Amino acid sequence: MADSFPIDDDEIDVEDIEIRLLLEAIFQMYGYDFRSYSKASIRRRIMHRLGMSGFSSIMEMTDKVLRDRRFFVTLLNDLTVNVTEMYRDPEFYRAFREEVIPVLKTFPFIKIWHAGCSTGEEIYSMAILLEEEGLYDRAMIYATDIDKNVLAAAKKGIYSIEAVKQYGDNYRRAGGRHSLSDYFTARYDSVIMDQRLKRNIVFADHDLATDQVFGEMHVILCRNVLIYFDRALQERVIRLFVDSLDMGGYLCLGTKESLKFTGQEEAFEMINPSLRIFRKRQIRHS
Amino acid sequence: MGPVKAVVMGASWGGLNAYTQVLAALPASFPAAILLVQHQHASSENRLPWLLGRYCDLPVIAPEDKEPILPGHVYVAPPGYHMLVDQDETIAFSVGKQVHFSRPSVDELFFSAGVVYGDRLAAVILTGANDDGAAGIEYIHRRGGFTIAQSPVSSEAPTMPEAAIKTGAVSRVLDLEKIGPYLAERLQGS
CATH class of the missing domain: 3.40.50.150 (Vaccinia Virus protein VP39)
Structure with missing residues (x-):
């Protein structure tokens, strides 16, 4: 049985603030502007990378993004969704x-x-x-x-x-x-x-x-x-x-x-x- | 727990029959929005909203990007896209990677709806042959949402409800024919 501690609305608000700070950090450091992206899908991609990376919070991941360009490039690839094909549709x-x-x-x-x-x-x-x-x-x-x-x-x-x-x-x-x-x-x-x-x-x-x-x-x-x-x-x-x-x-x-x-x-x-x-x-x- | 604003549902193998039964039991006065994912191949024609609409008193919609989510409407994820709920209670889409070999994926819908609706959400896992939706059910449970799984014995393919039940985050396990009436009764009073 998995851990089931609740995630209340305050926790969601904290994550929202952390996401805004991460996007601001990316914009200021690297010039890519994701601040006006759809919240739902940007959150899913950030949480996906957070889960894979092993950081305990988005804040911790933000610190890494600021100091490690290679990690940023990995995250950038998540955020830009490069799924395509020839003659799609x-x-x-x-x-x-x-x-x-x-x-x-x-x-x-x-x-x-x-x-x-x-x-x-x-x-x-x-x-x-x-x-x-x-x-x-x-x-x-x-x-x-x-x-x-x-x-x-x-x-x-x-x-x-x-x-x-x-x-x-x-x-x-x-x-x-x-x-x-x-x-x-x-x-x-x-x-x-x-x-x-x-x-x-x-x-x-x-x-x-x-x-x-x-x-x-x-x-x-x-x-x-x-x-x-x-x-x-x-x-x-x-x-x-x-x-x-x-x-x-x-x-x-x-x-x-x-x-x-x-x-x-x-x-x-x-x-x-x-x-x-x-x-x-x-x-x-x- | 406040009134339920939305019900999210996920199904894979056997889903068309299951959705038909569940939706047919809901009255035209059903007070919540319904968002559903049925696994299907990306190149399939999007006939599901039309098919389900024939058995259902509620309007069944193939939504556009940014479509506002309204009570008493059924929103069907299109083949080839993940369907998500955005903060302002509108529909968002993504063509990101497949999740559990599926796009649309149940988990993508469930996680995003869990964020936005918290304890005003109910989630239903129906028949299916993989474990998509189990992680999403667990997340919705932790957000205080109400969770239902179709009983594996009443499922054409039991893997999906079994995987959800195994997380320990399912509040009610119900036979297929009970799910629609249960939702109707529980939400009418809420």
């Missing part, structure tokens, strides 16, 4: 191909911002899609993430062969025209993406919580990033996207993310309601 990529690509084909040049690109799987997915549609040579993909470590991995484009088997299935369901294996070279138990796919990708670190507008974009993809933010930060980020998009530009969110609670619904028309593809209205309703 294949139906989304199929809809993008069918509903967005025909419009992009009428543009002389296409600028795409992928905010929160993590380890890059979805960046290469988009590059391949554009290549197959004959659009890649007039496209530029701006791949950004808060975490420089995952950006370095994204730049390398090396993935495990196990994972890539699953991606092949996604690729077909996403409407891929060839075989995914045409776009990588297998080496032992990993694959490296075709280096030519990188020719029109710019990798840059960008923090949606603190950094500013990014170019005059035709498409912004930000999928399963907003779910980690609190409502105020979501509002900030959506405003940032409105300001970064060209008139008629597309915004693609994760399938559970909505504009409903951000006060910015008016700025967009819904292109595909279930796969969360929006288009910035030509005329702003004010």
